[in-house]
Amino acid sequence: MIESLIEPVSTYAGELDFLFVLITVIVMPWFFAAEGLFFWLLWRFRYQEGQPSMYVTGNEPDLKRWITVPHTLIILLDLVLIAAAVRGWYMIKQDLPTADHTVRVIAQQWAWTFIHPGPDGKLDTDDDIETADELHIIAGELYHYQLESRDVLHNFSIPVFRLKQDSLPGRRITGWFEATKEGTYDIQCAEMCGIGHGIMAARVIIHSKESYAVWEASHSEPVAQN
Ligand SMILES: [Cu+2]
Incomplete structure (x- = not known):
């Protein structure tokens, strides 16, 4: 699917390449979503004649959802990354297969x-x-x-x-x-x-x-x- 930039030449190279692809695939959509939303909000709520700014305390349930929903999703996805990282770490650094x-x-x-x-x-x-x-x-x-x-x-x-x-x-x-x-x-x-x-x-x-x-x-x- 995605070719490595550097040819993999060890038995565990594929495991680490998979981890890098997984991190990229999980993090990239969030990066674009966050940046897109940020610029859209800047544009949507720009200064407009006669329009007073809204007073936001941060406690409004309908606004707080913008934090709690992505936050929960990101933590769940983090668990996926942690599981894959621990698997790779165990395979390469903890486990020591018998040497020739x-x-x-x-x-x-x-x-x-x-x-x-x-x-x-x-x-x-x-x-x-x-x-x-x-x-x-x-x-x-x-x-x-x-x-x-x-x-x-x-x-x-x-x-x-x-x-x-x-x-x-x-x-x-x-x-x-x-x-x-x-x-x-x-x-x-x-x-x-x-x-x-x-x-x-x-x-x-x-x-x-x-x-x-x-x-x-x-x-x-x-x-x-x-
Ligand atoms: Cu040196």
């Missing part, structure tokens, strides 16, 4: 360091692969990220995933994503973090299993055979 892989993401002024687990599939081992401003993942596999900051607040944002997560110095924040297709997409810092904030860009390279294996092999030291 875990990567570490470290933000600093003004670059990203990504630590990939390497052939043994575990972080904090000798075969970890560390890259600057390039995150390599596999399409269709679920990733946990461990997000850290070396200095100030940053925000790990991958627009095509609809992923945004603040990083905080002194904390390791775990979240998840699963890419739905291969390709190369932007990563950005979405938290004003100093003079170089605007150049704190990186890329996510989403591989097939095979091309990931090739990349991994080309970045791993050959293991000594005993």
